[in-house]
Amino acid sequence: MEMSLEHIVEEVKFYIINHNYEEAKRLLESALKKFPENEELLYHLGILYELMFKEDEAVRIYRRILELYPSGKRARDVVEKLKKLGEI
Numbered sequence: 001m002e003m004s005l006e007h008i009v010e011e012v013k014f015y016i017i018n019h020n021y022e023e024a025k026r027l028l029e030s031a032l033k034k035f036p037e038n039e040e041l042l043y044h045l046g047i048l049y050e051l052m053f054k055e056d057e058a059v060r061i062y063r064r065i066l067e068l069y070p071s072g073k074r075a076r077d078v079v080e081k082l083k084k085l086g087e088i
Helices: 005-017 021-034 039-051 055-068 075-084
Strands: none
Touching (some): 021 039, 039 055
């Protein structure tokens, strides 16, 4: 049975909260193969990369989100994250 996007995001959040970053990454990468430009999946991947101290990867993902969704629901959060990372 396939999980809905909402369920995937909730499961990813669960793994992140419990510091199971590798499982969160596996789930996100799998979901992004089906939905490569999904704003929520990309956003959570960016957060995950930050938590894994992969700032360059996080920046790459955040820039991609702004490129795809300049006025998206996560745009303001992404801009703040890029500022925090010294990229704006």
